[in-house]
Amino acid sequence: MIYVENEYATLKKVVLAQSEFGYARKIKEDDLRFLQEASIADIEEHRGKDFREAHPEKQQRWEQERTELKQVLEKYGVTVLRPRKLTPAEKHAAGDDGYANFFVRDPFFTIGNCVIEGSMRFLHRRREVLPVRSIMQEEVYPQDCFYVATPQPAVALPDDLTLGEGPFLEGGDVIVLGDTILVGNSGLASNVAGAEWLKKFMGKFGYKVEMVRLVPTILHLDCALGLIRNGLMVICDDAFVDGPPAIFNDWKKIHVDMEAATSLATNGLPVSPEVYITDPAFSYIGEQVAAYGIHVAYVDFRISRSFGGSFRCSTQPLLRKG
Structure with a gap:
């Protein structure tokens, strides 16, 4: 069964990312603004x-982070799937742009019984x-x-820092409620x-799509808020141009500042x-979550976090229901 009901229903089947990254030779400096200074220098x-x-050595630690997360997920009965590694041909085809196989949330996502490849x-x-x-x-x-x-994105001019018209749609920006x-x-x-495009497609299935404007130093919506269970969330109010989405007005909130969100x-x-x-690193958040009777499991993810x-x-869940 393929179905994602929301962000906090019981996770039953999930895809867990590999740990591959190739540095670009050509860098658009403005596109690094969501990263920590040490990561930009690297x-x-x-x-x-x-x-x-x-x-x-960091590569080994990075892979171990994902292994430890897999073990925690399996402890709670989650079926964990892993993507394959990039082939030499795929790495070669990347050229000066670099390559990634490290955050599976973004290149595809699941809404209800719809699996959608992003752009x-x-x-x-x-x-x-x-x-x-x-x-x-x-x-x-x-x-x-x-x-x-x-739809695949349009080809941008070489000097177009926006990287073109898109359409761009990434799973880190997609929150299902x-x-x-x-x-x-x-x-x-x-x-x-x-x-x-998402509104056009998902509207046929009865879904409403709402755009949420973020400040330019936040990469994705899930870097500004996270749903923990129905009625409880962690959120950075300063990450929103127009304030947090009204749908969460009655939710209990654990607040963090921009430094923590980054x-x-x-x-x-x-x-x-x-x-x-x-x-x-966020045990102070974990303590607040635990106060609501929720068990908090900790995994050191510092290498993964250095990539943003x-x-x-x-x-990326394939089954999250009930």
Whole structure:
């Protein structure tokens, strides 16, 4: 069965990212504005290298982070699927743009019984869906569900820092809340054209799509808020141009500042309404979550977070229901 009811229903089947990254040779500096200063310096220093080559010890720790997350998920009965690795041909085809196979949340997403391939804005991520395609064939094709792809983005002029008209639509910006879908827009990822396409498609199934404007230093909507269970969330109010979405007015909120949001404080992962995963760096958030009777599991995710993503970014549910 393929179905995602919302962000916090019991997680039963999930895709967990691999840990592959190739530094671009050509860098658009403005597109790094969501990262910590140390990560920006690292990208500039290691242009054209594979992360494994540049940081062999960190590579091992990075892979171990995902292994430990897999173990925690399986402890709570979640079936965990892994994408394959990038092929040499796929890495070669990336050229100067670099490559990524590290945050499976973004290149595709699941809403209800619809599996949708996204349309990535960053050039190094535009082929990131390819390692997931075998999972689509094995897990999605046999099921009674829809499987579609967002239109591929238009080709931009070389000096176009916006990277073109899109449409851009990335899973980190897509928050599912019953029949309401929120789509973030900071100028770094999903855009109006992407949200309009999603509205056109999902509207036929009775879903409402609402665009949420984010400040330009936030990559995705899930870097600004995270749903823990029905009525409880962690949120950075300063990340929203127009204030937090009105749909959450009556929710209880754990507030974090912009510095914490940039460090991925909102990007935890609910396994069920009773279990929530976060990084020990955010134990102060975990303590507040635990006060609501929710068990908090901690996994050190510092390497993953240095790339601008964390637990939600590293996972994509295929079944989250009940």
